[in-house]
Amino acid sequence: QSVLTQPPSASGAPGQTVTIYCSGSSSNIGGNYVNWYQQLPETAPKLLIFNHSQRPSGVPDRFSGSKSGTSASLAISGLQSEDEADYYCAAWDDSLNGPVFGGGTKVTVL
Amino acid sequence: EVQLLESGGDLVQPGWSLRLSCAASGFTFGNYAMSWARQAPGKGLEWVAVIRGSAGTTYHANSVKGRFTISRDNSKNTLYLQMTGLRAEDTAVYYCAKAINTASRWGGGSWGRGVLVTVSS
Numbered sequence: 314q315s316v317l318t319q320p321p322s323a324s325g326a327p328g329q330t331v332t333i334y335c336s337g338s339s340s341n342i343g344g345n346y347v348n349w350y351q352q353l354p355e356t357a358p359k360l361l362i363f364n365h366s367q368r369p370s371g372v373p374d375r376f377s378g379s380k381s382g383t384s385a386s387l388a389i390s391g392l393q394s395e396d397e398a399d400y401y402c403a404a405w406d407d408s409l410n411g412p413v414f415g416g417g418t419k420v421t422v423l
Numbered sequence: 424e425v426q427l428l429e430s431g432g433d434l435v436q437p438g439w440s441l442r443l444s445c446a447a448s449g450f451t452f453g454n455y456a457m458s459w460a461r462q463a464p465g466k467g468l469e470w471v472a473v474i475r476g477s478a479g480t481t482y483h484a485n486s487v488k489g490r491f492t493i494s495r496d497n498s499k500n501t502l503y504l505q506m507t508g509l510r511a512e513d514t515a516v517y518y519c520a521k522a523i524n525t526a527s528r529w530g531g532g533s534w535g536r537g538v539l540v541t542v543s544s
Contacts, residue, residue, distance in 0.1 A: 315467065348523075350468070350531060357534040358460075358468060363523050369532070401468050405529060411482040412458070412529045417467040 316341060317402050317415035324421040330390040333418045335402035337383050341413060345405040347385040349378055352399045352417075361400070362387060394422050425449040425533040427519045432538035439509050439542075445502040445519030445535060453477050453497035456522040456529055459504045461515035462537075471517070472504065473529045482529075487513075509542045516540075 318336040325331040337343065349362035360369050362378035365385065375391045385404075389396055402415040431443040443459070459471040472493035473482045481493050492505045502519055516537040522530030 348531065352468075357518055357536055358520075358531065359534070360523065360530075360532050363530075363532070369523075399467075403468075403470070403531070409485070411473060411484060412470040414460075414468045414470060 315416040316406060316409070316413040317404065319400075319402060319415035319418045321416070322419045322421065324423055325389075325392045326423045327392055327394065329392050330388060331392055331396075331420055332389075333387045333400055333402075333420070335385045335387070335415050337385070337404060339383060340408040341383075341404040341406040342380065342385055343383040344407060347378065347380055347402055347404045349376075349385075349387045350401045350403065352401065354398070358401065389420070392422055396420060397422050425521060427521060427533060427535035429517065429519050429535045429538040432517065432540050434541040434543065435509055436544050437510055437542055440505070440507040441509060441540060442506070443504040443517055443519075443538060443540070445504075447500045447502065447519075447521065450521065452495075452500040454525045456527060457493075457495060457502045458520045458522070458529055458531065459493060459502075459517055460520055460531070461513075461517045461540075463512070463515040466515075469515075470529075474502070475528065476525070506540070509540075511542050514540060514542050 346364045350358040365380040366378045490508045519535040520531040521533040523532035
């Protein structure tokens with residue numbers, strides 16, 4: 314059971330917007346930055362969003378992140394077939410004194 | 424260009440020890456926190472351990488505390504994970520990751536390709 318809770322799957326048609334939610338608590342998301350990672354099949358994770366909503370250089374602006382209270386979300390707009398991947402949220406947890414991941418959400422493009 | 428190259432993965436028996444290494448290049452290694460994360464077959468990601476830059480402060484996940492030790496040699500630009508008392512549930516691909524920036528205490532701004540550790544009798 315992951316400390317951060319994500320839905321196991323999400324899907325959308327090409328061009329649509331998919332939003333993935335990540336639920337935590339005051340000891341993690343509520344007081345610390347949230348990062349989002351994309352993991353394509355059989356590859357290493359890649360940083361997609363950091364500090365709730367910042368995009369590293371090279372990440373398309375179709376990907377956006379936000380945070381409200383003890384939850385965070387990742388939105389993928391203009392969904393494309395290459396967006397099929399697993400997406401993970403992560404944050405530092407003050408109670409565990411270390412970083413924690415969500416369980417991951419598999420995004421399928423219909 | 425940031426490069427992280429893990430090595431040391433192997434097939435070992437339960438109870439054995441193993442040391443993973445991560446050779447870093449393309450950035451000032453000592454200025455960044457570094458991490459190990461792992462992914463069991465068909466499962467999600469789990470952060471294993473984090474080590475700060477020059478100060479060396481470490482954090483270990485409860486699942487490995489007392490068995491695994493993260494360390495670094497800034498003179499060799501290398502990160503290590505010493506694993507002892509290995510269990511079947513430690514079977515996973517282990518990734519080396521670099522913090523997002525010098526102010527981050529953890530991160531995953533860049534990742535290595537990973538190395539497979541299999542624990543089985």
